[in-house]
Amino acid sequence: MIIELKHLTFGFVPEKQILKDLSLSLEEKKIYALMGGNGAGKTTLFNLITGFMKPQNGEILFEGKNLTHQQPYTINRQGIGRTFQDLRLITKLTVKENIILAMQHNPTDNWLHAMLPGQFYRSANKQLGQIADDITKEYYLNDVKNSLAGEISYGQQKLLTLACCVANGAKLLLLDEAVAGIQPEYRNKIAKLILTLKQQGKTILLIEHNTDFIADVADTIFFLHEGTLSTFETMDALRQDKQVMAAYL
Numbered sequence: 001m002i003i004e005l006k007h008l009t010f011g012f013v014p015e016k017q018i019l020k021d022l023s024l025s026l027e028e029k030k031i032y033a034l035m036g037g038n039g040a041g042k043t044t045l046f047n048l049i050t051g052f053m054k055p056q057n058g059e060i061l062f063e064g065k066n067l068t069h070q071q072p073y074t075i076n077r078q079g080i081g082r083t084f085q086d087l088r089l090i091t092k093l094t095v096k097e098n099i100i101l102a103m104q105h106n107p108t109d110n111w112l113h114a115m116l117p118g119q120f121y122r123s124a125n126k127q128l129g130q131i132a133d134d135i136t137k138e139y140y141l142n143d144v145k146n147s148l149a150g151e152i153s154y155g156q157q158k159l160l161t162l163a164c165c166v167a168n169g170a171k172l173l174l175l176d177e178a179v180a181g182i183q184p185e186y187r188n189k190i191a192k193l194i195l196t197l198k199q200q201g202k203t204i205l206l207i208e209h210n211t212d213f214i215a216d217v218a219d220t221i222f223f224l225h226e227g228t229l230s231t232f233e234t235m236d237a238l239r240q241d242k243q244v245m246a247a248y249l
Helices: 042-049 072-077 095-102 111-115 118-138 154-167 184-199 211-217 235-239 242-248
Strands: 003-010 019-026 031-035 057-062 080-082 172-176 203-207 220-225 228-232
Touching (some): 019 228, 031 184, 031 211, 042 172, 072 080, 080 154, 095 118, 154 184, 184 203, 184 211, 220 235, 235 242
Parallel strands (some): 031 220, 080 172, 172 203
Antiparallel strands (some): 220 228
């Protein structure tokens, strides 16, 4: 298992728990979908995994290491990346610059390197730029790589957030509504990219409401309701569960 959540409990107030003794394990190189109604706790679960919130009880193990009380930046450095519903791009930077900024182990981030000759920076920036160029081609962004991130279409911004998450070098990708609000053209591109990431060895957990998209990409589906999880192997199996569908609709 790449990540294990053991008996997580969380609530903003003690008398109302959003997550109740929740346990979950994800295998490597698989795609998982997380569904549930509004307010079910899906994004809260992402926030717990990535350190933005802390559980009242339970623990989070990533590759056997306990991440429960670590800070978001240390969790990210160990191989967990995420996207957000509100995208969080730097809109005044170009598409290419956003991707470069997302890269882990960027040598120009180290203040010690400021003591080295300017040739070091020129060489490092050239290498980073080439990597970013390759990513923009793979993620259908080559034509807008020099455009400001705030000036490209919403579908292209969704592609850019995914590209930044991948450029970060994470092994586990947490994608929060990766295809919400975009045209079928971009939804199909993101589906293709996610399946490619699986082939490349990534593990993906995605929050999504688009059932057709989930049916196309997910190996396993989790449904979160009243703090507990149900597990389904197919979308058809989930649709046949009357209790789950009643809660969702």
